[in-house]
Amino acid sequence: MNKTVLVKENFNKKQFDEIITSNGLKENYEYSKRFYQEMKNTDDNTERLIYQLFGDITSYHLDLDSKGIPYGPYLITKDRRSPSIEDLNEEELSFLDDIIEEITNSEIKARVADVLWIRKRNYQKAMIACNAYLQAYYQMVKPESWNSSTQRLERAVQLSKLFRKGKAKENILEALDKEIEKYSNEKKSLFLHHLVELMLKIQKSNFTKYAEILKKTAQSLEKEKDWRLSGEYWNLCSECYRYDKNLVERDQAKEAYGNTYIMLAYEAIHNNDTPIYAVASVHLNNAIEIYRRIETARDIVKKLHIEMLEYQKKAVKQMQKIEISNIDISKITQDVIAEVKEKSFREKLFILSTHWTTLDIKAIEEQARKSLKENVLDRFLPTVKVNSEGKNIHKSSSAYFHDQESAEFKEALKDEMHKQSQIYRQMAVQAMICPIQEQIRSEHFFMLRDLLFLVVNNPFIPEGREQIYAEGLLAGLRGDFLISTHLLIPQLENSIRYILANEGEIVSTLNSEGIQEEKNLNTLLYNPKLKNLLGDTIVFDLQGLLVEKSGHNTRNLVSHGLYNYNEFLSVPTIYTWWIIFKICCVCQYSLFK
Structure with missing residues (x-):
């Protein structure tokens, strides 16, 4: 049987246009459905190949945050995936190159030209794609539902950066400038905000x-007491002033940005039947982080810090203790999947961070004492822990001591508590963390930008580290714990140094030669002040998870290259991602609203 070869003469433009004709421009995934349907309906083998080719191309997912190829399969499961850009062969690429000028639909033309640029590195096709994306934006743009249209505009911006100067880049700059002017009074969404962000990229x-336009919008939103949206505009306004080195105006915009969090804190106290002090303290924490970056705002920081401490004390009194007993893992998994199903992306993240509490130290200590008492042999003989190669890596103390106040008994009890904690973490990973992650991946396509709200102005994350955290959180949410572990553990160590240093703690050592070295997690996690900042349970959990030899000791094993590939898919690395994700979320809970 002869193989069908696609050539330009096989392309029936009239028939092609009839398939995609509709009221208004549609998104590629809509066209993909139509092409696949036509593929099923035709008996002509050549037509079937053409419809499948266009169905495949229009099905690709566009990831604008990708550092490599921005197109990938829209669906990936354990054993299969949908079509992807690397599947295209030379014959198909040649066919697309021959017919690109025949395509008049801007959405499909932009996609085909972009694919040809990526696969063939033809700059002319990049220019065609750039112009077609711009046309698609104009045909789709609606300020009230702007996400789809601005994705086309953003991809055009990315492609225009290939050309240092020339018509393509000039067209984009001119288009963005006109759109910003046109929608300068648009304040009901972040549409104007996103347009200025795109200008910053090019x-x-x-x-x-542009800063003046943003300032006007932010002030208008303040009059309407929309503090969240006005805060977004003040923040970008300060960035615009920074680019032009207008430092006085930049700091004024930052102060206004910080004030939006103060007003949100005020609302949490005064606009509810019962004051919500936990939410108010989070808002004040965010305000403090912003004011700390303004040299002239030290007095404001001190004042807000005192107020936040007062709110935190009141928040503790409002908290309720939750006890769980007789846990049925399968029932928890069913319940949590039902809870997150069809929820929004942010709602799922919120549930993932809150559904499972961290360790209950008292319950674990009680269980450890019971275990030491019942397991008589363990009380007499020390337990030896071995690694995957059979090497002894830890030897726990014997618990056979009548004096339970002795150092030896306390050491044995601590080892047993860390052993018990490992069971708890395994339950958390199997019953909650992995099932919710899988549900998120099955229902949502998410990019780096979708997690930035967790890390920007987060009091736990030092300035300049936000992107690293976001990359690590994204990798873990996508199931790549090899990447997330290597990115997040060092950043966690730095963040703990950062928050301790802010409390006046010394986070470095001085050796006999006068060399200063930064303290690492093996020391930092035992600083008494840390329990005041993160809480007893999280600190104990981090100790057993990351540095205790009787626990998982993940930080030290990873740092010394002692994990093989499969071990990066195990409970310790998954739980490490989750607890760091949880800490980030705790500081930003108010943004889930």
Whole structure:
């Protein structure tokens, strides 16, 4: 049987246009459905190949945050995936190159030209894609539902950066400038905000006029007491002033940004039947982080810090203790999947961070004492822990001591508590963390930008580390714990140094030669002040998870290259991702609203 070869003459433009004709421009995934349907309906083998080719191309997912190829399969399961850009062969690419000028639909033309640019590195196709994306944006744009249209505009911006100068880049700059002017009074969404963000990605000067537009919008939103949205506009306003080195105006915008969090804290106290002090303290924490970055705002920081401490004390009194007994893992898994199903992406993240509490130290200590009492042999003989190669890596103390106040008994009790904690973590991973992650991946396509709200202005994350945290959280949420572990553990160590240093703690050592070395997690996690900052349970959990030899000791094993590939898919690395994710979320809970 002869193989069908696609050539330009096989392309029936009239028939192609009839398939995609509709009221208004549709998104590629809508066209993909139509092409696949036509593929099923036709008996002509050549037509079937053409419809399948266009069905495949229009099905690709566009990931604008990707550092490599921005297109990938829209669906990936354990044993299969949908079509992807690397599947295209030379014959198909040649066919697309021959017919690109025949395609008049801007959405499909932009996609085909973009695919040809990525696979063949033809700059002419990048220029065609750039112009087609711009046309698609104009045909789709609606300020009230702007996400789809601005994705096309953003991809055009990305492609225009290939050209240092020339018509393509000039067209984009001119288009963005006109759109910002056109929608300068648009304040019901982040549409205007996103347009200015795109301008920041392609141009690095002359931003004062955009800052003034953002300032006007932020002030208007403040009059309506929309503190969340006005805060977003003040933050970008300060960035625009920074690009133009207008430092006084930048700090004024930052102060206004910080004030939006103070007002949100005020609302949490005064606009509810019962004051919600936990939410108010989170807002004040965010405000403090912003004001700390303004040199002239030290007095404001001190005042807000005192107020936040007062709110935190009141928040503790409002908290309730939750006890769980007779846990049925299968029932928990069923319940949690039912709870997150069809919820929004952010709602799922919120549930993932809150559904399972961290360790109950008192319950674990009680269980450890009971275990030591019942397991008589363990009380007499020390327990030896071995690694995957059979090497002895830890030897726990014998618990056979009548004096339970002795150092030896306390050491044995601590070892047993860390052993018990491992069971708890395994339950958390199997019953809750992995099932929710899988549900998120099955229902949502998410990118790096979708997690930035967790890390920006987060009091736990030092300035300049936000992108690293976001990359690590994204990798773990996608199931790549090899990447998440290597990114997040060092950043956690740095963050703990950061919050301890902010409390006046010394986080470095001085050796006999006068060399200063930063303290690592093996020391930092035992600083008494840390329990005041993160809480007893999280600190104990981190100790057993990351540095205790009787626990998982993940930090030290990973740092010394003692994990093989499969061990990065195990309970310790998954739980490490989750607890760091939880800490990030705790500081930003108010943003889930």
